[in-house]
Amino acid sequence: MSFSEVSIYNKNLAVIREKEPDLARRIEAEPDDPRIRIVHDSGKPSAIEVSCSGDGSVRFSRERLPDNVSRLTQRKLFSFTDVIILAGAGLCGTLEGTLNSADSTAFILMIEPGVAYFKKLIENFEVSRLLADPRVNISVGENPVDAVMSRLERRFGIFTSPNFRVIKNGLSVSCFSDYYHHLDRVLERQKAMAESNLKSISVLSGKWQKNILSNIPYIIGRPCIKPLFGKFNKGVPAIIVAAGPSLDKNCRWLKNAEESMVII
Numbered sequence: 001m002s003f004s005e006v007s008i009y010n011k012n013l014a015v016i017r018e019k020e021p022d023l024a025r026r027i028e029a030e031p032d033d034p035r036i037r038i039v040h041d042s043g044k045p046s047a048i049e050v051s052c053s054g055d056g057s058v059r060f061s062r063e064r065l066p067d068n069v070s071r072l073t074q075r076k077l078f079s080f081t082d083v084i085i086l087a088g089a090g091l092c093g094t095l096e097g098t099l100n101s102a103d104s105t106a107f108i109l110m111i112e113p114g115v116a117y118f119k120k121l122i123e124n125f126e127v128s129r130l131l132a133d134p135r136v137n138i139s140v141g142e143n144p145v146d147a148v149m150s151r152l153e154r155r156f157g158i159f160t161s162p163n164f165r166v167i168k169n170g171l172s173v174s175c176f177s178d179y180y181h182h183l184d185r186v187l188e189r190q191k192a193m194a195e196s197n198l199k200s201i202s203v204l205s206g207k208w209q210k211n212i213l214s215n216i217p218y219i220i221g222r223p224c225i226k227p228l229f230g231k232f233n234k235g236v237p238a239i240i241v242a243a244g245p246s247l248d249k250n251c252r253w254l255k256n257a258e259e260s261m262v263i264i
Contacts, residue, residue, distance in 0.1 A: 012122035015132045023140055026115055033116035038124050045124040050117060052175040060090050060171055083164035086110040087180060088172025089118060092127045099133055107155055108135045113179040115141035144186040152190065160201065162194035225264065238262040
């Protein structure tokens, strides 16, 4: 890489390292892929060309936004959308358009299947400002379940937004079709889970509130867990058991674990 390329790469990587340390390590360890090459125009990087399966190839360039994305950004239709999922990084043009339109509280998840492609992107194109935006969450080279379900769970706990918006980069989908077919199935499952969570909250919230109020005297009257600190060897795992919909199906495993871990 030239000096300017090293500078761009280091600046982009510093932002990624701050947000996603594991991803930064995977990028640094990722070797060059000969199927991915930079296209130059007047001596400057202008596009990334990827050889896909068979004899075909696709070229990601800084062209105008696709019409469907442009309409959304121009009309500010992201304003009331909490979750926006971008399938495919491209050259981050869609991410930039989305950031310009999305609400300040939006959660924007950009999913890119190729680590080698993403490394080539951050080596040659300045995208640190976009990636550093606190609304942006980056998933690169992860399976779709971790990319979507695990990240939404970490961000929201119980996810209840079935009307999240998905924007696909058509070139990415054509080049990584198997990955995006899998992603579509995961997104459908996520939508169904969000709808189920909403229904559960609607039906059971009154009961939950009643149970919480009923349990307050027991919570106040029982010993604190503070005396337990320092009583066990380091490295001993612990399970904290609480009431919830998964307890009935999982409690049978606690009997098998009682000799090997602390159960609270």
